[in-house]
Amino acid sequence: MTFKQFRKEKDPLGEIKIPFHAYYGAQTQRAVDNFQISGIRMPRPFIKAQGIIKASAATANLELGKLSEPIGIAIIQASEEVIAGKWDEHFLVDVYQAGAGTSFNMNTNEVIANRASEILGDALDSSNKKVHPNDHVNLSQSTNDTYHTAIHISAAEGLVQHLLPALSQLEQALHKKAEELMPILKSGRTHLHDAVPMRLGQEFSGYAGTIRDMSQRIEGCLGSLYNIGMGGNAIGTKINLHPEYIPKVMKEICQRTKLPFQEPPNMFTFMQNTNAPIQTIMALKELAIHLIKITSDLRLLSSGPRTGLAEITLPSVQPGSTIMPGKVNPAILEMTHMVCCQIIGFETAISTAGMAGQLEINVLMPVIAYTLLHSIELLSNALSTLVTKCINGIQANGDKCQEWMEASLSLVTALSPTMGYDLASQIGKQADEENKTIKQVLKENGLLTEEIEKKLDPRKMV
Structure with a gap:
């Protein structure tokens, strides 16, 4: 048995080779080839959010009769697998990609479409798969609103x-x-x-x-x-929207996230x-x-x-x-x-x-x-x-806090109401120049009364 390394898929630009076991398709492969920029991919929370969107859209479209039951159920299952992180390795588009996120949206559509087709019995290399990335997975959507x-x-x-x-x-x-x-x-x-x-x-x-x-x-x-x-x-x-689509898709997103999302x-x-x-x-x-x-x-x-x-x-x-x-x-x-x-x-x-x-x-x-x-x-x-x-x-x-506090020249601030700003400033300046504490200077100048000592108690300043 010969092991197949590649399969061929088509998009509006023609045919392109894709790794045989990849769940993404032609447009994703073109983005991978075009944007060899950083090697950084979109993070897991964003992939999960895309899965939530696709599952919610499929649920709404199924309820509105725009998707057949087998296709709708298969898309929902595939989307839930994306939400769970089962296919993260197939989301390869670089962060620095085509504008607005079209490449990533198609990456999501293709992974879900191929997986949903597989659920319905198609092989990855089938030429006529049951689920189409645009017609089914992207139904009622655009990159511009979903991204x-x-x-x-x-x-x-x-x-x-x-x-x-x-x-x-x-x-x-x-x-x-x-x-x-x-x-x-x-x-x-x-x-x-x-x-x-x-x-x-x-x-x-x-x-x-x-x-x-x-x-x-x-x-x-x-x-x-x-x-x-x-x-x-x-x-x-x-x-191209059913009039009941928005309330249905909003309700489904809110149920899946447990958050109060709403139409703007x-x-x-x-x-x-x-x-x-x-x-x-x-x-x-x-x-x-x-x-x-x-x-x-x-x-x-x-x-x-x-x-x-x-x-x-x-x-x-x-x-x-x-x-x-x-x-x-x-x-x-x-x-x-x-x-x-x-x-x-x-x-x-x-x-x-x-x-x-x-x-x-x-x-x-x-x-x-x-x-x-x-x-x-x-x-x-x-x-x-x-x-x-x-x-x-x-x-x-x-101990260190107390040492710095007792050495602080700003203790003199407590004396301003009693001595006045100018005299208090002189005491502070002398303490600084002579490398002494405020109390030492007051004592040497005969100013350290019982009342003044109480005012210098830091506990009365806080």
Whole structure:
């Protein structure tokens, strides 16, 4: 028996050779040949979303009598296998592909059509298969509505199932750490110089509040992502569409995702713009900016351990130097910072791609899809790692916090109401020039009364 390496299939441009056991077809093969660009394929959540769309469309078309029962059932089964990830290796189209995602949509249509035909008894190399990728799998659809919809579905699922839980986990960890560290008094700092006392737990409560605010901001993006233009077809005019198709396909998508997707208020707005992905990446960029601030703070607070602030100690996760024995670096914080830098760059990519929308469609949706989903994945993974390998294990160095607080020149701030700003400034200046504490200078100048000493108690300043 001769082993066949290739089979031949046709598309509107003619005949082309395809690996014999591939479930994709001619148009996918042309895209693979044309776009040898990055080797990066669309991520699993996007493939899953396409499977959800195809299964939902087939269900609606079956109910409306536009597909025969055997073909409709076979398409649904094949689509559900795509949802489950059974055929991921057959989704080969590069992220950087033909505009609007036509190549990837056809990759999906061909895989599902060939698998559905196989379910109905056809071999992969049959010349007249029962299921056609355009006539059956893509029925009532266009790349322009389905690809856009797949971005919204996969991004919404990514936020709900991964990023928002990771943010909640981080907020809770920071809040718990704030409560744990609340008894520790320390010097605050502004402009990286001495400021009035505060509680270490108050510092961490600020971080927790920032993450809570960002969770709400990102959750607010779901409203736009839940608008999906299934049925808009090529440009939003719903051409070739059964009047009951949209409500049926929407109901099926909602049932399969357990999320409240709906028809957009204006179908043409949906088709023309990628505002929901832009809004979402903007929120992710803002999150990245705040995370850089928080992780930079934690690196400063843990700096040393002998020559820095050393007010907190981070968990040791790995050796930090190939030349300095025993050195341990803030590796998890550094990783998080790098991820955030990448997210900020990704926002630029999506924003500039969003500007490429012309007339009825944005042709750069593939790079928007990939970049948005990769951003959600990166942040979700980074935040979970940040919590489990860093935040949960942070410990306070109470002695060091007290040492810095007592040495702080800004303790003199408590004397302004009694002594006036000018005299308090002179005391602070003298303490700085003579490398003494505020109390020492007051005592030497005969100003350290019982009332003044009470005012200098840091616990009364927080």
